[in-house]
Amino acid sequence: MESMLNKLKSTVTKVTADVTSAVMGNPVTREFEVGRHIASGGPGLCWRIYNGTKKSTKQEVAVFVFDKKMIDKYQKFDKDQIIDSLKRGVQQLTRLRHPRLLTVQHPLEESRDCLAFCTEPVFASLSNVMGQWDNLPSPVPKDIKEYKLYDVETKYGLLQISEGLVFLHSGVKMVHGNLCLENIILNKSGAWKIMGFDYSISSINPSDAEPKYTCKEWEPSLPALCLPNPEYLAPEYILSVSCDxxxxxxxxxxxxxxVFNEGKPVCQVNKHDIFKSFSRQLDQVRSRRRVRDHVKMLLSVTPNVRPDADQMTKIPFFDDVGAMTLQYFDSLFQRDNLQKSQFFKGLPKVLPKLPKVNIHISISSYI
Structure with a gap:
């Protein structure tokens, strides 16, 4: 028993020391208590995610922390580039408000040792639940290690991301520029949210009907944290230095x-030989027979062949009673009492088609 207590005390001490060293001196700790390290997310999974609470209200939050020790190996110029990129991503996310984007509760704060900001409560990144465990605590939390994505949850999650892209493309005339598993966050209620706006591009003529975007040429000499994830990048970024x-x-x-292939993208891409990697990737897409038609269209080398975000929300793939029920729950507060009554009367017929985890996640917010 004494040995077990000593082991527990040692574990608690290590976690506390880890949190203290990461955020000591950061202004975010004036208003928020920082708790357990629970997940990682953002570009390259570089942000450690902690449980947290607001001191004045006891409101639950997630605290995102970037420890500057992670980039000690780089020269000053590269360090500055990485920090500026991460700052820009959080500042852009803070300015944008939409249900499909991660909600920032406290803006970015910088100290000598770290960057930190607070968001709505978070479970993990999609990358974490798909088996990418970089920058996670050791041992990996059991709830992440054993997490299972149900088919209906995946469909609704992808629909939520598509709706987020509708807002970005049509609402604010912006290209995200780095949509990938690590920049999709599952919040505490199970909703999928977009973050990671480090490489977002706004239209140079936002008032015009036809937005226009300019992107930078790929620079393989830059650190990985200064570049979008090349495995998720559209070929036109590289082949014609263009994007929309x-x-x-x-x-x-x-x-x-x-998400349907154990977290593996279409192809592994080498950022130093990206032209060759893209050629191989495009060949693999063409040769895969099991890729669904809508995914094949999205992965077309010709941009104007790809469906837009609004069209994606309407494809038969999302015409699923489970996904539609979860979507209705999300908009329930907008419905009048008659609509709510009719929905709940029909709910018993739908519940057997939803996995228990989804029933709990979605209904708990409305009871």
Whole structure:
């Protein structure tokens, strides 16, 4: 018993020391208590995610922390590039407000040792639940290690991401520029949210009907944290140094492929030999017979062949009674009492088609 207590005390001490070293001196700790390290997310899974609470209200939050020790190996110029990129991503996310984007509760704060900001409560990144465990605590939390994505949950999650892209492309005329598993966050209620706006591009003529975007040439000499994830990047970024909203749709296609293939994208890409990697990737897409038609269209080398985000929300793939029920729950607060009554009367017929985890996640917010 004494040995077990000592082991527990040692574990608690290690976790506390880990949190203290990461956020000591950061202004975010003036208003928020930082708890257990639970997940990782964002570009390259570089953000550690902690449980947290607001001191004044006891409101639950997630605290995202980037420990600057992670980039000690780089020269000053590269360090500055990485920090500037991460700052830009969080600042952009903070300015944007939409139910399909991760909600920032406290803006970015910087100290000598780290960057930190707070969001709505978080479970993990999609990358974590698909088996990518970089920057997670050791041992990996059991709830992440044993997490199972149900088919209806995956469908509704992908629909939520598509709806987020509708807002970005049509609402604010913006290209995300780095849509990938690590930039999709599952919040505490199970909703899928977009983050990671480090490489987002706004239209240079937002008032015009036809937005226009300019992107930078790929620079393989830059650190990986200064570049979008090449495995999810549309070919036009590399082949013609161009992009538009269809480029995000290609990335969505790779995300869809990955979530149904144990987290693996279409092809492994070498950022230093990206032209060769893209040629191989495109050949693999063409040769895969099991890729669904809508994913094949998203992964087309020709941007104007890809369906747009609004069209994606209407494909038969999402015409699923379970996914539609979860979607209705999300919009329940907008319904009048008669609509709510009719919905709940029909709910018993639908419940057997939903896995228990989804019933709990979705209904708990309305009871």
């Amino acid at each position: 909203s269809a480029s995000d749709m290609y990335s969505l296609g790779v995300v869809m492929h990955a």
